[in-house]
Amino acid sequence: xxxxTTPNLSGSQxxxxxxxxxxxxxxxxxxxxxxxRAVNGVTFDLARGEVLCVIGESGSGKSxxxxxxxxxxxxKRTVIEGSMQVGExxxxxxxxxxLSKLRGSTISMIFQEPMTALDPLYTIGDQIAETxxxxxxxxxxxxxxxxxxxxxxxxxxxPERRLKAYPHELSGGLRQRAMIAVALSCRPSLLLADEPTxxxxxxxxxxxxxxxxxxQREMDMSMIFVTHDLGVAAQIADKVAVMYxxxxxxxxxxxxxxxxxxxxxxxxxxxxxxxxQERVVPLEAIAGSPPDLRALPEGCSFLPRCAYAExxxxxxxxxxxxxxSRHMARCYRVxxxxxxxxxxGSALPPGGRATPAPMAAERAEMLGRSA
Amino acid sequence: MTQMALSPPPVAAEDPRDRGxxxxxxxxxxxxxxxxxxxxxxxxxxVAEVKAVDDISFYVLKGETLGIxxxxxxxxxxxxxxxxHLVDRDEGHLILDGDLVGEETGVPLDGLRRALQxxxxxxxxxxNPRLPIEQSIAYGPKVQGASSKVAKAQARALMExxxxxxNLFAQRYPHELSGGQKQRVNIARALALDPRLLILDxxxxxxxxxxxxxxxxxxxxxxxxxxxxxxxISHDLHVVRYIxxxxxxxxxxQVVEIGxxxxxxxxxxxxxxxxxxxxxxxMDPEERVEAAPLAGDPxxxxxxxxxxxxxTRCPFMEDVCMAKAPGLGDVLRxxxxxxxxxxxxxxxxxxxxxxxxPVRA
Numbered sequence: 001x002x003x004x005t006t007p008n009l010s011g012s013q014x015x016x017x018x019x020x021x022x023x024x025x026x027x028x029x030x031x032x033x034x035x036x037r038a039v040n041g042v043t044f045d046l047a048r049g050e051v052l053c054v055i056g057e058s059g060s061g062k063s064x065x066x067x068x069x070x071x072x073x074x075x076k077r078t079v080i081e082g083s084m085q086v087g088e089x090x091x092x093x094x095x096x097x098x099l100s101k102l103r104g105s106t107i108s109m110i111f112q113e114p115m116t117a118l119d120p121l122y123t124i125g126d127q128i129a130e131t132x133x134x135x136x137x138x139x140x141x142x143x144x145x146x147x148x149x150x151x152x153x154x155x156x157x158x159p160e161r162r163l164k165a166y167p168h169e170l171s172g173g174l175r176q177r178a179m180i181a182v183a184l185s186c187r188p189s190l191l192l193a194d195e196p197t198x199x200x201x202x203x204x205x206x207x208x209x210x211x212x213x214x215x216q217r218e219m220d221m222s223m224i225f226v227t228h229d230l231g232v233a234a235q236i237a238d239k240v241a242v243m244y245x246x247x248x249x250x251x252x253x254x255x256x257x258x259x260x261x262x263x264x265x266x267x268x269x270x271x272x273x274x275x276x277q278e279r280v281v282p283l284e285a286i287a288g289s290p291p292d293l294r295a296l297p298e299g300c301s302f303l304p305r306c307a308y309a310e311x312x313x314x315x316x317x318x319x320x321x322x323x324x325s326r327h328m329a330r331c332y333r334v335x336x337x338x339x340x341x342x343x344x345g346s347a348l349p350p351g352g353r354a355t356p357a358p359m360a361a362e363r364a365e366m367l368g369r370s371a
Numbered sequence: 372m373t374q375m376a377l378s379p380p381p382v383a384a385e386d387p388r389d390r391g392x393x394x395x396x397x398x399x400x401x402x403x404x405x406x407x408x409x410x411x412x413x414x415x416x417x418v419a420e421v422k423a424v425d426d427i428s429f430y431v432l433k434g435e436t437l438g439i440x441x442x443x444x445x446x447x448x449x450x451x452x453x454x455x456h457l458v459d460r461d462e463g464h465l466i467l468d469g470d471l472v473g474e475e476t477g478v479p480l481d482g483l484r485r486a487l488q489x490x491x492x493x494x495x496x497x498x499n500p501r502l503p504i505e506q507s508i509a510y511g512p513k514v515q516g517a518s519s520k521v522a523k524a525q526a527r528a529l530m531e532x533x534x535x536x537x538n539l540f541a542q543r544y545p546h547e548l549s550g551g552q553k554q555r556v557n558i559a560r561a562l563a564l565d566p567r568l569l570i571l572d573x574x575x576x577x578x579x580x581x582x583x584x585x586x587x588x589x590x591x592x593x594x595x596x597x598x599x600x601x602x603x604i605s606h607d608l609h610v611v612r613y614i615x616x617x618x619x620x621x622x623x624x625q626v627v628e629i630g631x632x633x634x635x636x637x638x639x640x641x642x643x644x645x646x647x648x649x650x651x652x653x654m655d656p657e658e659r660v661e662a663a664p665l666a667g668d669p670x671x672x673x674x675x676x677x678x679x680x681x682x683t684r685c686p687f688m689e690d691v692c693m694a695k696a697p698g699l700g701d702v703l704r705x706x707x708x709x710x711x712x713x714x715x716x717x718x719x720x721x722x723x724x725x726x727x728x729p730v731r732a
């Protein structure tokens with residue numbers, strides 16, 4: 001399973017053979033009251049050994065998208081459309097039996113809150129050993145030996161003692177390392193990480209990031225890393241996808257997206273991040289809140305909060321504009337200039353954040369409704 | 372009440388609630404200490420103590436924002452709870468605007484609670500899930516004697532002040548709000564008693580970055596409008612730099628460095644502060660950190676290391692650091708512009724080989 005060769009899944013991507021290929025993924029949660037459209041057509045490829053960071057606010061659909069790759073959503077209430085190919089498996093259609101084999105071995109996941117993800121009634125050693133025994137059929141002794149190796153791999157100090165510890169006996173950083181050990185126990189080819197460092201201190205966060213990056217390189221894993229912290233993305237990503245209202249609105253290499261952001265949302269996110277600004281100047285916060293996924297408006301979903309909005313934005317969601325280095329943005333203001341994307345927002349009034357006059361009333365109305 | 376201003380005030384407007392004069396610090400914390408006992412055995416004897424807050428002194432001037440930073444477990448939150456009297460202190464004094472708190476002659480506890488309010492990190496669990504938010508906000512004033520009508524009107528006014536439309540939100544329950552909105556409710560509730568000092572314990576840490584900016588702007592606005600003083604506790608060093616006038620760095624229950632924000636950030640004296648600052652993530656993918664600046668977790672506060680508590684993780688550790696604890700100096704007599712650090716390397720003649728030369732070399 002570990003050294004399988006990936007078939008070339010899509011002829012249109014000559015750069016690298018994708019290991020993960022997601023095409024037009026749509027996820028809806030259906031209940032009696034409403035249908036929540038959490039993911040609305042996500043397409044991306046990920047090569048072997050590459051790290052994709054998915055950035056977005058709460059409610060942008062980033063976690064839902066990632067959990068779909070393991071089909072972790074309740075079956076009855078979830079409608080998943082589109083294709084998700086991981087290696088040779090089509091996650092959307094594989095049987096439950098195959099899927100439960102894949103979970104934890106080929107595809108593995110790290111969660112945000114290790115205290116709730118680990119079982120409080122079993123020791124760390126038990127939980128690592130269980131995964132190894134379940135997937136690789138090792139005996140008890142061998143599994144424990146492997147558990148010890150794994151704790152050493154994730155640099156837990158005095159690992160023999162920690163194997164016998166319960167989750168509540170460990171600090172937050174150690175707990176997160178233990179969870180990483182569980183996730184890596186069967187040498188996954190794809191590691192999904194859902195905000196694994198958000199609950200940690202800055203000093204521990206950087207330890208975990210350095211560790212994850214080292215392990216990812218050593219084990220040649222592909223990784224999808226969900227975060228809302230652009231600083232974390234800068235540390236760990238090869239590729240960055242910015243999600244808004246269930247769509248990827250900007251995608252590209254980490255340098256392109258963070259240093260040359262094109263979509264107004266990405267620009268606004270970078271501007272609103274607190275980082276050595278002048279103290280007397282108010283932060284450039286993004287006004288309003290993310291749209292209601294139960295009733296998405298026609299047109300660009302960022303429109304109600306966008307400083308560059310114009311009437312055409314309300315008509316339809318902009319299509320993708322891609323440049324030679326595969327930097328993509330979905331915005332009417334973004335065009336191609338030679339081989340690169342270029343944002344064409346220079347015609348705006350000075351200050352840039354002012355609301356274009358014809359849109360003001362409509363924006364106010366929409367903001368009122370979403371609030 | 373007893374001390375009068377000698378010099379022109381650092382704060383702008385005259386405040387009718389002011390008792391000690393503008394030069395009197397809003398809050399003085401003098402040698403505060405809290406050890407939590409660990410009990411064990413059949414007799415339930417105290418076998419050890421967690422030294423959560425160990426002899427901390429500082430003051431907060433009127434109208435300033437004091438940032439408190441440190442890793443988890445360093446005692447930041449215990450300190451906040453001690454200031455609020457949510458846990459009782461073992462030793463030390465609190466002086467609120469010139470009056471001792473909780474002693475016979477000083478301010479009574481309900482007076483303290485009116486002047487000091489707190490906003491907690493977890494915006495959901497700090498609100499009562501069964502109360503509409505209007506009632507959550509009106510609860511404090513009612514307890515303090517306001518009629519239900521007055522309290523409700525006040526709650527609605529406060530909701531508008533923190534940017535929530537009262538007619539839309541008043542009757543909603545906490546689970547119907549987003550994280551940023553809930554935190555606004557918490558801020559409104561804290562403001563309901565017209566406090567003078569707000570303790571913000573990781574108040575923006577659980578929010579999305581875009582919402583965090585909104586809430587930080589709101590806090591800045593409110594501070595100016597309502598003439599507030601903030602104690603801002605956070606482990607996010609970027610945010611602390613943005614919002615604070617002075618910064619206090621804590622490690623294992625003690626203050627290791629205190630000073631004006633720019634001096635702390637541009638010229639940190641204590642190796643712990645230097646390491647913490649190096650943990651800030653750069654937004655530039657070219658500047659990746661290859662090795663974590665601080666290895667491991669802080670030592671156990673039950674049995675803190677001898678001498679300087681940071682010596683187990685300090686790159687400049689020498690014998691003197693294990694033998695003798697470095698002092699911070701007299702914080703209460705220092706001025707607000709003074710930059711103090713509890714490190715042998717900054718104290719001339721301490722016996723550390725780098726001592727005579729300050730680290731700023």
